[in-house]
Amino acid sequence: MDFFNKITFIGLGLIGGSMAAALKRRGYKGEICGYDALPDSREEAKKMGIIDHGANTLQEAVAEAELVVLCTPIAAYPQILRKTAPFLRREAILTDVGSVKGCVGELVNQHVHRDIQFIGGHPMAGSEKGGLKAASATLFENAYYFLTPGQHTARETVTKLESFVKAIGAYPVVVGQREHDKITARISHIPHLAAVLLTNLLDHEGGINSVAFAGGGFRDTTRIASGNPAMWKDIFFYNKEEILLGIESLESMLKEFRELLKEKQEGKVLDLLNKAKFIRDGVPKGMPDYMPPLFDIVVDVEDRPGVLGELTRLIGENHMNIKEIEILHAREGEQGAVRMGFATAMEQKQAFSVLRGGGFPRTYMKGEKNDAYSESC
Ligand SMILES: NC(=O)C1=CN([C@@H]2O[C@H](COP(=O)(O)OP(=O)(O)OC[C@H]3O[C@@H](n4cnc5c(N)ncnc54)[C@H](O)[C@@H]3O)[C@@H](O)[C@H]2O)C=CC1
Numbered sequence: 001m002d003f004f005n006k007i008t009f010i011g012l013g014l015i016g017g018s019m020a021a022a023l024k025r026r027g028y029k030g031e032i033c034g035y036d037a038l039p040d041s042r043e044e045a046k047k048m049g050i051i052d053h054g055a056n057t058l059q060e061a062v063a064e065a066e067l068v069v070l071c072t073p074i075a076a077y078p079q080i081l082r083k084t085a086p087f088l089r090r091e092a093i094l095t096d097v098g099s100v101k102g103c104v105g106e107l108v109n110q111h112v113h114r115d116i117q118f119i120g121g122h123p124m125a126g127s128e129k130g131g132l133k134a135a136s137a138t139l140f141e142n143a144y145y146f147l148t149p150g151q152h153t154a155r156e157t158v159t160k161l162e163s164f165v166k167a168i169g170a171y172p173v174v175v176g177q178r179e180h181d182k183i184t185a186r187i188s189h190i191p192h193l194a195a196v197l198l199t200n201l202l203d204h205e206g207g208i209n210s211v212a213f214a215g216g217g218f219r220d221t222t223r224i225a226s227g228n229p230a231m232w233k234d235i236f237f238y239n240k241e242e243i244l245l246g247i248e249s250l251e252s253m254l255k256e257f258r259e260l261l262k263e264k265q266e267g268k269v270l271d272l273l274n275k276a277k278f279i280r281d282g283v284p285k286g287m288p289d290y291m292p293p294l295f296d297i298v299v300d301v302e303d304r305p306g307v308l309g310e311l312t313r314l315i316g317e318n319h320m321n322i323k324e325i326e327i328l329h330a331r332e333g334e335q336g337a338v339r340m341g342f343a344t345a346m347e348q349k350q351a352f353s354v355l356r357g358g359g360f361p362r363t364y365m366k367g368e369k370n371d372a373y374s375e376s377c
């Protein structure tokens with residue numbers, strides 16, 4: 001990484017800000033320069049100490065930069081590339097973080113001289129929140145990071161970018177631009193579309209409002225639908241061909257499933273469920289999550305005024321932070337249940353002991369045998 005004396009980030013939002021922060025945290029010694037269309041973001045990034053210099057113009061930003069990283073929405077690339085291309089150093093490497101890669105390769109071919117080394121990039125880590133405030137120095141830790149060289153990308157450029165990716169804590173994976181778009185359509189873009197449609201199903205054809213009853217299963221399958229709508233709109237259109245192919249596959253799978261149900265083909269439905277379980281169980285664990293999972297506890301409580309206050313006071317007094325709290329409506333009768341989500345397994349355990357010893361003996365960890373959660377879902 002020492003071979004880059006100056007790195008410039010264009011776009012200091014979630015991804016650009018997180019990259020600059022990761023480099024600083026991991027001891028990068030060269031100069032980090034940042035440019036953003038919003039002057040406030042440049043000033044804020046400087047105050048946060050994640051950039052050394054906030055440039056006032058694109059020309060100033062790329063001057064002397066040995067690595068330039070585009071971290072804006074892809075829609076801004078044509079204008080940025082037109083303005084910066086004449087001022088890039090001859091030896092500079094240009095890269096980007098856009099979620100679709102085929103279209104980016106084409107844009108760079110149109111606007112940038114082929115003497116400039118370009119290699120596309122795409123970190124497979126993010127957040128539903130955008131902007132510099134959501135940036136985190138650890139966002140890319142243990143995440144895969146696609147690198148997509150073009151026809152004119154030198155081997156040395158690939159090697160240098162691999163070092164950059166490792167320097168921010170991620171794992172580089174080199175693939176072709178079109179191959180990248182096929183892979184991400186399957187693992188990220190189509191799942192996002194499915195999550196959006198499943199969420200909107202709750203509001204389809206003016207049906208009853210079932211949001212209040214949505215439990216763990218609904219939350220797990222639709223979590224990513226909270227992602228940045230403008231960014232996902234762009235992703236769907238920039239990767240349109242692959243998304244259309246994915247939709248065709250989904251359509252034919254739904255049709256097939258409809259027929260199996262109609263014809264009471266229980267064996268085939270079971271095969272299909274087993275196949276999904278096998279594939280899903282094989283998804284690697286330990287990778288960073290888009291929105292990290294919470295560590296839940298469930299408390300059976302009496303249905304009386306003030307009980308929620310007592311629970312939250314006990315947690316607060318013991319310096320723990322409840323990330324999510326939910327009343328489980330599914331149980332009828334004299335008892336109610338409250339689910340609380342914590343950020344870490346340690347906090348979950350601590351909350352469990354504090355509540356059990358603090359007048360709530362029917363406190364359970366999620367997944368514990370006969371816990372209220374599994375009964376009610
Ligand atoms: N958010 C996510 O989960 C992920 C996003 N990406 C990609 O990263 C890119 C950036 O996304 P985020 O950082 O999430 O967005 P963001 O909205 O947090 O940040 C974008 C930044 O670019 C700035 N900007 C916009 N137009 C500009 C222009 N013409 N000149 C200079 N600055 C400009 C904005 O002011 C903003 O600060 C997108 O292309 C997205 O596809 C990639 C992986 C994950």
Ligand SMILES: O=C(O)C(=O)Cc1ccc(O)cc1
Binds near residue numbers: 123125127
């Ligand atoms: O969707 C996912 O799998 C994520 O983990 C978050 C994410 C969103 C957009 C991207 O381009 C890359 C990653």
